[in-house]
Amino acid sequence: xxxxxxxxxxxxxxxxxxxxxxxxxxxxxxxxxxxxxxxxxxxxxxxxxxxxxxxxxxxxxxxxxxxxxxxxxxxxxxxxxxxxxxxxxxxxxxxxxxxxxxxxxxxxxxxxxxxxxxxxxxxxxxxxxxxxxxxxxxxxxxxxxxxxxxxxxxxxxxxxxxxxxxxxxxxxxxxxxxxxxxxxxxxxxxxxxxxxxxxxxxxxxxxxxxxxxxxxxxxxxxxxxxxxxxxxxxxxxxxxxxxxxxxxxxxxxxxxxxxxxxxxxxxxxxxxxxxxxxxxxxxxxxxxxxxxxxxxxxxxxxxxxxxxxxxxxxxxxxxxxxxxxxxxxxxxxxxxxxxxxxxxxxxxxxxxxxxxxxxxxxxxxxxxxxxxxxxxxxxxxxxxxxxxxxxxxxxxxxxxxxxxxxxxxxxxxxxxxxxxxxxxxxxxxxxxxxxxxxxxxxxxxxxxxxxxxxxxxxxxxxxxxxxxxxxxxxxxxxxxxxxxxxxxxxxxxxxxxxxxxxxxxxxxxxxxxxxxxxxxxxxxxxxxxxxxxxxx
RNA sequence: GGGCCGCUAGCUCAGUAGGUAGAGCAACGCCCUUUUAAGGCGUGGGUCACAGGUCCGAAUCCUGUGCGGCUCACCA
Numbered sequence: 283x284x285x286x287x288x289x290x291x292x293x294x295x296x297x298x299x300x301x302x303x304x305x306x307x308x309x310x311x312x313x314x315x316x317x318x319x320x321x322x323x324x325x326x327x328x329x330x331x332x333x334x335x336x337x338x339x340x341x342x343x344x345x346x347x348x349x350x351x352x353x354x355x356x357x358x359x360x361x362x363x364x365x366x367x368x369x370x371x372x373x374x375x376x377x378x379x380x381x382x383x384x385x386x387x388x389x390x391x392x393x394x395x396x397x398x399x400x401x402x403x404x405x406x407x408x409x410x411x412x413x414x415x416x417x418x419x420x421x422x423x424x425x426x427x428x429x430x431x432x433x434x435x436x437x438x439x440x441x442x443x444x445x446x447x448x449x450x451x452x453x454x455x456x457x458x459x460x461x462x463x464x465x466x467x468x469x470x471x472x473x474x475x476x477x478x479x480x481x482x483x484x485x486x487x488x489x490x491x492x493x494x495x496x497x498x499x500x501x502x503x504x505x506x507x508x509x510x511x512x513x514x515x516x517x518x519x520x521x522x523x524x525x526x527x528x529x530x531x532x533x534x535x536x537x538x539x540x541x542x543x544x545x546x547x548x549x550x551x552x553x554x555x556x557x558x559x560x561x562x563x564x565x566x567x568x569x570x571x572x573x574x575x576x577x578x579x580x581x582x583x584x585x586x587x588x589x590x591x592x593x594x595x596x597x598x599x600x601x602x603x604x605x606x607x608x609x610x611x612x613x614x615x616x617x618x619x620x621x622x623x624x625x626x627x628x629x630x631x632x633x634x635x636x637x638x639x640x641x642x643x644x645x646x647x648x649x650x651x652x653x654x655x656x657x658x659x660x661x662x663x664x665x666x667x668x669x670x671x672x673x674x675x676x677x678x679x680x681x682x683x684x685x686x687x688x689x690x691x692x693x694x695x696x697x698x699x700x701x702x703x704x705x706x707x708x709x710x711x712x713x714x715x716x717x718x719x720x721x722x723x724x725x726x727x728x729x730x731x732x733x734x735x736x737x738x739x740x741x742x743x744x745x746x747x748x749x750x751x752x753x754x755x756x757x758x759x760x761x762x763x764x765x766x767x768x769x770x771x772x773x774x775x776x777x778x779x780x781x782x783x784x785x786x787x788x789x790x791x792x793x794x795x796x797x798x799x800x801x802x803x804x805x806x807x808x809x810x811x812x813x814x815x816x817x818x
Numbered sequence: 819g820g821g822c823c824g825c826u827a828g829c830u831c832a833g834u835a836g837g838u839a840g841a842g843c844a845a846c847g848c849c850c851u852u853u854u855a856a857g858g859c860g861u862g863g864g865u866c867a868c869a870g871g872u873c874c875g876a877a878u879c880c881u882g883u884g885c886g887g888c889u890c891a892c893c894a
Contacts, residue, residue: 302835329894369894459820461891519894543890544821567822570888612823614888615831622830624856625842632841647833647840674856723855766851783854795855802854 301351303653304610308534309351312564316533322357324349325526325535325563326424327364330409331392332375335587336617337538337571343606344536344568346422347657361424362530367393367406368430368516370481389480393430406430416590420599421660427530429522434513439492441525441558442509445470445517446488448557452521455553459545470521474514477503524551528560535563536611542567568611575620575719593617595714598707601630604658608633619719627673627708630658638667668708669694669701675805676705676712678797681726682806685713693807726791728806729814736788736818743818745775745782746789750815753808765800790814 301307312322326345328338342363349361371392374384380398384405387395395405402408414426432438445452452470457463469485475498486504487495494515495506509515517525526532541548542565552562573588593602596619605626609615618626635641636648637655656663671679671694683690687709691702716725738746752767759767772782787796790811796802803811 307835331894366894372893459891522894538889539822540889542822543888545890546821547890547894549821549890569823614823628842650833672856678856761850769851779852780854787854797854797856799854800850801857 301653302650303351303607303657305347305351305607305657306354306653308348308564308566309355309357312348312352312534313355313357315564319533320358321360322352322533323360323362323531324352325362325364325530325532327362327366327427327535329366329369329392330406330413331369331371332409333587333589334409334413335589336573336593339590339593340568340571340606340611341536341538342417342422342424343420343603344566344611345534346424347607348534350657362427362532363424364427364429364526365406365410366429366519366522367391367410368433369406371395371405389482391430391474391479391481394479412589412591416594419594419660420590420602429516433516436510436512438517438525438529439509441529442471442515442517443492444558445521445525446494451557452554455550455557456520459550470517472516472518473507474516475500475503476505476507476512476514477501520547520550521554523547524555524560524562525558527551527555527563528558531560532563534565536566536568539567539569566611569614572614572616574616574618575622588617594711596623596711596719597626598704598711599660600658601626603660604630604633604654607657608654619715621721623715623719624673631668631670631673633658634667635670640667664700664704666698666700668704669697673712676709677716677720677724678802678805680709680713681716682728682810684727685717687713723795726793726796728810729790729792731813731817733792736785738785738818741775741777742782742785745771745777746786746815746818748775749786750812753803753811753815756804757808761800768800789818 316322324345326342328334328341345361349359352359368391371384371387371390373388374381378384378398384395384398387405392406393404397403397405397408399408402411410426417424446469449470453464453468467484469488471485471494472481473483473485473494473496474481475483475496477498478500480500482499483496484499485494485496489495492509493506494509494512495504497504507514516522527535537548540546543549548565555562590602597605597617605615605617632641633651633655636643636651643651676690679690679693680687687706690709691697691705694705697705748771749768752764752771756764756767769779772779777785783799784794786799787793790796790806797805
């Protein structure tokens with residue numbers, strides 16, 4: 283063996299074999315703080331009480347990246363995602379069909395609320411399904427845990443009993459940060475009424491074991507339930523979270539900055555988890571995501587939110603991952619739908635070139651970009667780079683072919699099957715972007731035979747005909763001669779070159795301006811250009 | 819009031835296991851016999867908010883100050 287011994291190891295570590303990517307750093311931290319374990323549990327979760335938006339996605343992708351980092355270190359990892367679908371339906375969301383019907387379900391668990399969009403068996407499930415269906419697209423596979431099901435099956439009865447037993451301890455932790463202390467008659471569990479399914483109940487008594495007596499505040503009915511068998515009891519959020527950490531043995535779970543403030547729910551949970559006999563997971567705080575460049579398309583007051591689905595219309599799965607893998611979680615960033623899209627694609631391509639050694643950079647940068655590229659892949663890292671063309675050029679090609687991706691790609695020459703596949707996915711995103719979000723200036727369409735002709739005077743007509751003769755041979759002559767030909771077509775017919783170019787754009791794409799003419803005509807190809815010019 | 823984050827080129831931001839300050843855009847210049855919106859090459863530009871401290875060495879670590887933002891203290 284060539285390698286071995288402590289010196290080699292130290293040398294290797296000093297030579298950047300240790301990744302400085304945040305996901306790897308947290309993976310190391312988990313191993314360091316939790317020790318060597320047979321199985322590490324990483325958790326994420328959210329309430330499906332509304333459309334799950336891209337901000338929520340940051341949490342799950344952050345966990346997934348750390349999970350991947352742990353697995354890359356040879357660790358066995360359980361990746362769980364808790365749907366808090368035993369949460370209460372507090373208000374009817376905007377833009378939902380049949381709001382009157384929904385209003386009658388307020389204060390009931392969201393898992394009992396009907397889905398008025400008709401997509402799933404209930405409201406919570408509809409939101410869950412949307413997410414569960416799309417996550418594999420970006421390479422995320424996890425184990426879903428449904429809180430409603432678990433509470434109702436009695437799985438958490440021990441946790442609830444523990445909460446009741448340690449009521450005063452828990453109260454003290456919560457009161458530490460409250461402006462007003464909890465009421466004397468506060469209880470650490472919540473009960474849905476078996477008469478109305480609503481959470482409008484008051485707990486009256488606990489027998490010290492499993493029996494809890496409550497009153498339905500609406501009907502006045504009183505009932506005693508057994509925590510081991512009742513489907514109606516649950517823990518409030520600030521207790522539910524630490525209880526689940528203990529129950530699942532969670533080693534890692536990040537949280538948003540709202541939770542991570544002192545006195546926030548992560549903070550109280552961290553203190554409370556000992557009540558349930560466990561230690562807090564390793565965590566970090568992730569910041570919010572904002573959206574840039576969808577102005578005009580939606581009104582921000584309409585309540586419409588951007589979900590992963592919308593992002594994937596414009597960004598490929600790899601680039602979507604890249605956005606998150608390439609940004610430290612504790613910094614806020616915007617997902618852009620405006621011209622920044624071009625830069626993001628170019629940045630990703632640069633990252634890819636560096637990974638494949640097609641672009642020289644210093645070693646430090648290379649190591650960083652390489653890791654980001656790996657983590658951005660949905661599945662296995664490709665064995666060859668993409669067929670790279672500038673994103674702008676791709677947009678031009680697609681517009682020239684009016685969105686016909688197959689034909690546009692056919693003009694590009696030889697590429698492997700995998701390259702063609704990847705470029706096809708990218709083309710779909712590019713086309714969506716062009717047609718939905720690109721600036722008006724960016725868009726055009728080649729004129730067709732049935733489009734009205736532009737009126738020309740004699741000089742203009744002969745200039746256009748002269749241009750046609752240049753185009754006829756443009757693939758054979760050199761660039762200098764070609765460019766000269768373009769200008770001469772105008773000059774020799776007594777036209778100002780600026781006016782002439784405008785004229786050509788009107789003829790070609792019906793606009794005053796367009797992509798730089800020389801390269802543009804070449805990209806279009808002789809055939810297409812002549813079919814338009816020869817109309818004159 | 820507590821907590822967290824940020825302050826780096828004209829603009830938007832990279833860059834924190836300490837080791838000669840980077841990119842894109844903008845500007846400027848040159849080239850493709852004139853930018854025609856999207857081409858190529860190149861140049862200039864920063865007291866890394868401020869003040870201390872640790873260190874051979876600090877944008878990076880520590881302390882303090884200022885400014886900006888977010889968040890918690892109700893529910894989840």
